[in-house]
Amino acid sequence: MDIKKIRAETPGIAHGIHLLACGSALAPRPVVDAVMSYLDLEARIGGYEAHAQEAQMLDATYGSVARLIGAKPHEIAILENATVAWCQAFYALPLKKGDRIITCQAEYAANYVAYLHRQKTEGIEIDIVPNDETGALDLTALETMITERTALISITWVPTNGGLVNPAVGVGAIAKKHGIPYLLDACQAVGQMPVDVEALQCDFLSATGRKFLRGPRGTGFLYIRETWLESLEPASLDHFSAPLVDSSRYAVRADARRFETWENSYALRAGLKVACDYAMDIGLDAIQQRAWMLAADLREKLVELPGCSIMDLGAEKCAIVSFTIDGLDPQFAVNSLREKGIAIGMTNQASSLLDAERRNLPVMLRISPHYYNNESDLDACFAALEELV
Ligand SMILES: Cc1ncc(COP(=O)(O)O)c(C=O)c1O
Missing domain, CATH: 3.90.1150.10 (Aspartate Aminotransferase, domain 1)
Structure with missing residues (x-):
């Protein structure tokens, strides 16, 4: 280096x-330049015109994010932060009264609020895995807590409040063995360590641009494993995520962009792309x-x-x-x-x-x-x- x-x-x-x-x-100069020059282009020729001119580069952002985490471009939705990304996956999952979510002691507060919200509105139950003697999520305890009611395993890999690294790969192996969907908050992991969704065996993964990835603020992304793409419908739709077919029908997009909406900051996306490429180059x-x-x-x-x-x-x-x-x-x-x-x-x-x-x-x-x-x-x-x- x-x-x-x-x-x-x-x-x-x-x-x-x-x-x-x-x-x-701190963002590196190439990230700052990408954002500034895109904004400058918008100022010079107009927002829609800049978008048309830079369409290929903007599309390549999905490829860069996907490469960073070992995913495929159509499995990526680009959103404005990690919380929105996480919520898009979580609120799309159909859970019913009595379904149980297993989470960890180190869970990020925003995620926990969402569990409580669905507990209040839909009657789901929350199980919290104890830590092992080192303070990390206890994999043995996790496996014993799984019942036929367990509908989701959802954990934070690296918490916001310290140096803990939860055994996210081990959790993935258990989730896979029991056929339970696995949602991983990788917000503090992406950009500071290798992330590979195949090794993790996660179904959904959320992250932000501005932290260890050194991207611009106001960027985040969601990974959705392709096997979920057909069945998982976003909790809300617009004419980007689900274009109208005629006045009585829409067709939900086939890729993970079904979790996006029509309007976005393309300048920030340009910066996010460079941040991913920059990290991978190093x-x-x-x-x-x-x-x-x-x-x-x-x-x-x-x-x-x-x-x-x-x-x-x-x-x-x-x-x-x-x-x-x-x-x-x-x-x-x-x-x-x-x-x-x-x-x-x-x-x-x-x-x-x-x-x-x-x-x-x-x-x-x-x-x-x-x-x-x-x-x-x-x-x-x-x-x-x-x-x-
Ligand atoms: C572990 C963890 N998850 C999620 C988030 C939320 O990220 P964002 O602020 O991009 O929504 C944070 C932010 O600090 C975090 O530390």
Whole structure:
């Protein structure tokens, strides 16, 4: 990996130290250029005309997203964020009173709200798999919880609030063995590690553009395995997802774009395409290795700080580092570091409520280095935190 080149291609690096890829990462110059030049084209020749001129490139975005996760282009819907992508799949699934959903302790709050919503409106039931002794989803417990009422296994691979990596491949094997649909929230995984829907054996996968993938904000995507494409109808339709055949009939599109609507930000899609290509050019294995190594180094440094507790769960830890420091208000720490040009973040209980309640978590500090960061970024961050304790 040519770190010098990668850093030179990252405009944000000239403006400070950014250590929050799990929030919204620094985009590389080619992504920024793709968005800006598309907007510029729209300004010069008009939105519809730009779309016609760039149709091939825009269509190729589906190919780029698909390649990134080992899928086929017709299995991809491009949406405005991961939540919309996830909801499109979840609310399309026909569940009836008494059907059970199995989820995990680390589940993202938005997904859990949707489970509660369908519990309230349709009478579904929610089962939560306990963690194993390392804090990751317990695969043995998962298998014992499956009953003939289990209608969906839906988990978060990497949570928003820490370095845990749930055993998503193992979950896929169990889901497949029992013939249960599997919905995977890969929002924090895509862009920081290789993702392969065949290895995962998931039926649906959602992700965002702006986090580790380094794409523009306002982008996300949904993968739908092709075997579902004929049967799974979106909860809502328009004349893009289901063009009118005549005044009494529509025909739902055959591809995953049945989960999209007519109007979109094509400038952002252009950026998303470049973000996928950029990550694949560097290589997801290499990205994972470096980002995880930087996070591991940071954890090693942080434990030296008096009163610091690393809160990440699991035997295998990714590039999200969550921690607390006794007596240090997280908001004060974030603000103080921001004044020094260092961006770190916080994670509050509400975004991963099940985990927060189970572990009685306070608001935590959250740092996520990406492959474009270096040791001196970590040193500067550590020194700034050291001054506060
Ligand atoms: C695990 C996880 N899932 C889903 C989301 C939602 O993503 P988006 O904000 O793109 O809808 C997030 C965002 O932080 C997340 O961390």
